[in-house]
Amino acid sequence: MRNWAGTIDHGTARTLRPRTVDELRRIVAESPHVRAAGAGHSFSGVLSPASTVVLLDGLPPVVDVDPRAGTVTVSAGMRYAGVAEALHREGFALANLASLPDITVAGAVATGTHGSGDTVGSLAAAVTGLETVGPDGDLVRLRRDVDEDTFAGSVVGLGALGVVTRVTLEIEPAFEVVQSVRVDVPLDAVRDRLDEVFAAAYSVSVFTTWDDRANLWLKRRTDRPAVPLPLGTPADRPLNPVPGADPAPCTTQLDAPGPWHERLPHIRTGTAPDVGEELQSEYFLPRSAARAAFRALRALGPVLAPVLQVGEVRTVRGDDLWLSPVHGRDSVAFHFTWVKDADRVAPVIAAVEEALAPLGARPHWAKLTAMGAAAILAGYPRAADFRELLHKADPDGKFRNDVVDALFPRRTQGT
Numbered sequence: 001m002r003n004w005a006g007t008i009d010h011g012t013a014r015t016l017r018p019r020t021v022d023e024l025r026r027i028v029a030e031s032p033h034v035r036a037a038g039a040g041h042s043f044s045g046v047l048s049p050a051s052t053v054v055l056l057d058g059l060p061p062v063v064d065v066d067p068r069a070g071t072v073t074v075s076a077g078m079r080y081a082g083v084a085e086a087l088h089r090e091g092f093a094l095a096n097l098a099s100l101p102d103i104t105v106a107g108a109v110a111t112g113t114h115g116s117g118d119t120v121g122s123l124a125a126a127v128t129g130l131e132t133v134g135p136d137g138d139l140v141r142l143r144r145d146v147d148e149d150t151f152a153g154s155v156v157g158l159g160a161l162g163v164v165t166r167v168t169l170e171i172e173p174a175f176e177v178v179q180s181v182r183v184d185v186p187l188d189a190v191r192d193r194l195d196e197v198f199a200a201a202y203s204v205s206v207f208t209t210w211d212d213r214a215n216l217w218l219k220r221r222t223d224r225p226a227v228p229l230p231l232g233t234p235a236d237r238p239l240n241p242v243p244g245a246d247p248a249p250c251t252t253q254l255d256a257p258g259p260w261h262e263r264l265p266h267i268r269t270g271t272a273p274d275v276g277e278e279l280q281s282e283y284f285l286p287r288s289a290a291r292a293a294f295r296a297l298r299a300l301g302p303v304l305a306p307v308l309q310v311g312e313v314r315t316v317r318g319d320d321l322w323l324s325p326v327h328g329r330d331s332v333a334f335h336f337t338w339v340k341d342a343d344r345v346a347p348v349i350a351a352v353e354e355a356l357a358p359l360g361a362r363p364h365w366a367k368l369t370a371m372g373a374a375a376i377l378a379g380y381p382r383a384a385d386f387r388e389l390l391h392k393a394d395p396d397g398k399f400r401n402d403v404v405d406a407l408f409p410r411r412t413q414g415t
Contacts, residue, residue, distance in 0.1 A: 017058035029137030038104030042366040045402025076106035081269035084261035111366040116314030129168030135398040177263035185232035191294035200229040206313040282335040282364035284325040289359040290332040296355040322382035
């Protein structure tokens with residue numbers, strides 16, 4: 001098995017697709033080193049090789065709506081696209097979705113993956129319950145309203161606390177969205193009018209190659225008033241966020257109303273290529289540092305240009321999850337889609353991080369970074385608490401991966 005970009009290969013690992021939770025529990029109990037793999041849309045060591053790889057898409061799909069509680073419980077190996085379609089049929093919605101709907105619920109939650117919107121959090125922020133298989137095959141259930149700190153430490157768990165089998169998510173009544181694109185927007189105007197730009201729609205993305213121009217993807221809920229934004233000009237044809245790329249895989253634009261799950265992502269379900277010809281990195285900064293980050297990246301424009309396909313800027317509401325990249329602060333996320341050339345991209349990532357780290361940047365757990373462990377952990381006030389939780393939940397390291405090993409080294413005897 002390989003990841004989506006083809007940059008991580010599990011080689012000779014035993015790959016299993018259990019059909020029941022009981023079968024999964026037996027596999028986990030009997031295996032010395034286990035990795036749960038979803039859609040493979042990770043570029044970092046959270047998907048590093050293990051002796052046994054379990055694929056959760058063979059478990060029975062569950063979409064159990066509880067209208068009274070305002071939640072849905074789903075099989076963790078399901079992809080958001082399938083969950084969204086089932087939810088919409090019953091008249092409900094999730095508050096947000098990521099750019100790509102063909103990612104698994106468990107993988108997205110565990111790595112702090114997100115969409116965009118001043119008023120909405122990451123996908124992990126919607127979680128109210130987890131069911132996990134522990135290292136001995138034991139079934140562990142956690143609830144936000146019952147387990148307090150243990151829950152907050154377990155949601156964005158980097159795959160290190162067990163194999164998640166079910167996730168309970170907050171839902172709301174279904175809604176419609178119109179998506180419009182404004183082109184040729186001066187990038188300095190976006191920086192100077194940042195709050196106005198990101199308040200212009202329910203979900204806003206700024207796409208730029210960090211020269212002097214940007215395009216704005218505005219996703220407005222039809223049940224909320226339109227907000228005028230006199231910047232740029234409306235696109236007169238569908239566009240792809242990557243300049244010059246085919247718009248066919250993209251969700252419908254040009255202000256055509258449609259269901260939430262067909263507009264909030266940038267890419268339509270089932271249209272992503274089998275192998276991604278790109279690398280990705282992303283950094284979450286406190287909102288107060290956003291303008292300084294814009295200035296720093298503008299200055300790096302000539303360095304970025306040879307290897308950057310496109311950059312994207314989004315906003316995410318803060319939360320209280322220990323390892324969430326938006327823990328404790330409303331954030332602005334700066335995403336980079338690079339060409340698939342690791343040797344050329346690596347020094348550019350280092351230059352970006354040199355510029356953004358002093359501003360409080362936290363790298364996305366599933367994407368590439370050159371930041372050292374100490375620098376990363378300095379951004380997480382509950383990191384020591386997560387280390388304790390990790391030791392208690394998996395003392396022998398059955399679920400560890402390269403990212404976890406770098407950040408939270410195994411304890412030696414007596415420590």
